[in-house]
Amino acid sequence: MSPIDEPLANWWPLATSLQLGTRKPLARVLHGRPLVLFRAADGNPAALPDRCPHRLAPLSQGCVRDGNIECPYHGWRFDAAGHCTRAPGSLDCRSGTPLLQALQSCEAHGLVWVRSAGDAGSAPCGPTRTAGTLDLFWVHDQVRCSLQEAAENFLDAFHTHFVHAGWIRRDAQRQRVIAEVRALEDGVEARYSEEGKQAGLVSRLLEGSRGESFGRFRLPGLAEIEYRDRAGRLNLQISAWLVPAQHGQLQVIARVATRRGLLPGWFKRLALRPLFGVVLGQDKQILEALSSNHARFADSPADWGPTRPLDGRQDLLGPSIRQLLEQGRLGEFVASRQELEL
Ligand code: FES
Ligand SMILES: [Fe+2]
Incomplete structure (x- = not known):
């Protein structure tokens, strides 16, 4: 499938590196997908769907604890790969398989980038290089x-x-x-x-x-x-x-x-x-x-003036x-x- 058919196969920047701290998650929407961005325990950015699998609360309204995103509703926590790492009140919570499907994320050119997991190849599209400081x-x-x-x-x-x-x-x-x-x-x-x-x-x-x-x-x-x-x-x-x-x-x-x-x-x-x-x-x-x-x-007949731009x-x-x-x-x-x- 081409990157045009599947836009999330491309790297997209969603924030500057400075905007993404270690405590507060960021809410973003990319091609109709609400996402939560946060920094994992190793400092790398992470991106998950912004919806807790428990009762579907927005994770971006929670906080980041030890590199995990914590849901604001009952405190379930998720790591960068989407595994549940804590479900308060339950003794056995660690999920073997991810409960949320993580996107790939990286940092380059002062920005935090995401794309769908599993895609390989092209690098993030950075600014055109110029000489000098x-x-x-x-x-x-x-x-x-x-x-x-x-x-x-x-x-x-x-x-x-x-x-x-x-x-x-x-x-x-x-x-x-x-x-x-x-x-x-x-x-x-x-x-x-x-x-x-x-x-x-x-x-x-x-x-x-x-x-x-x-x-x-x-x-x-x-x-x-x-x-x-x-x-x-x-x-x-x-x-x-x-x-x-x-x-x-x-x-x-x-x-x-x-x-x-x-x-x-x-x-x-x-x-x-x-x-x-x-x-x-x-x-x-x-x-x-x-x-x-x-x-x-939108409701005008097709012949009511031009519909495509005239160059x-x-x-x-x-x-x-x-x-x-x-x-x-x-x-x-x-x-x-x-x-x-x-
Ligand atoms: S809705 Fe997220 S922990 Fe319950
Ligand atoms: Fe302009």
Whole structure:
């Protein structure tokens, strides 16, 4: 079965390593499966269905004791493999076979990842490597939309003049750019060159003159933006993992990386976090408007306006992202190079 038919065969990040402590479990939903995350006795992350087998209480409302998750209702405890290790009041409780089916879990790139047990092969999809030392911080959000809609939005440079007018770009101050699109081993990438001085507030604060920028999508759900200066050095990389929780609900975990420089990391975090909050809020508003518009048309006849997105020349990544998400790979892909007004 392909990873597209069985999405849990892929590694998905559900929290940062820092979010998952040793005492408090975390509740998450992945592709419609409610999960509880906790740290086992050896410090490794563990993931179980968030439902106690005894009376079906949510385990995530319990606590972690000696690396076991303890149910809040009658105190039954379960280890990382889903065995019952304690059933208070009963003298013989240790289950030989697991009572809960554990998922595989691991830690990589500062994140806690899970996938269905038994799957082997591909590694977690981490951020694209960059040279130099980076300052990092994380941003978390929930958005009511699909993975495809969020990935297209995040990597579509041509909405920024309207949705983020003045913050990222301005419609009245467009520049000629060369846009090249190429296939990646696990996705697709657009590269914009000759962008020069930027009109938006975020870019003016962060960058001098921009040499080139990149938008990438990689399976199963990483959308990445990268800005570089004229010497090819990284100014900013935002890696956003778009994690489907349940139908029409997305968990977003974004890593914001800047090149370590004169300004201290804490200062950049303090200054940039509110800016990203504004920009993310603007995207969230348009994405959720899109989702509710689907619902408004749910009972309309099929010929009442378009049902599939109409792609323009400037929709550089959208069609490939749809193909990757629907088919798990790029079909007949032709690399392209064109001049556009960004
Ligand atoms: S419901 Fe979990 S211990 Fe009873
Ligand atoms: Fe946006």
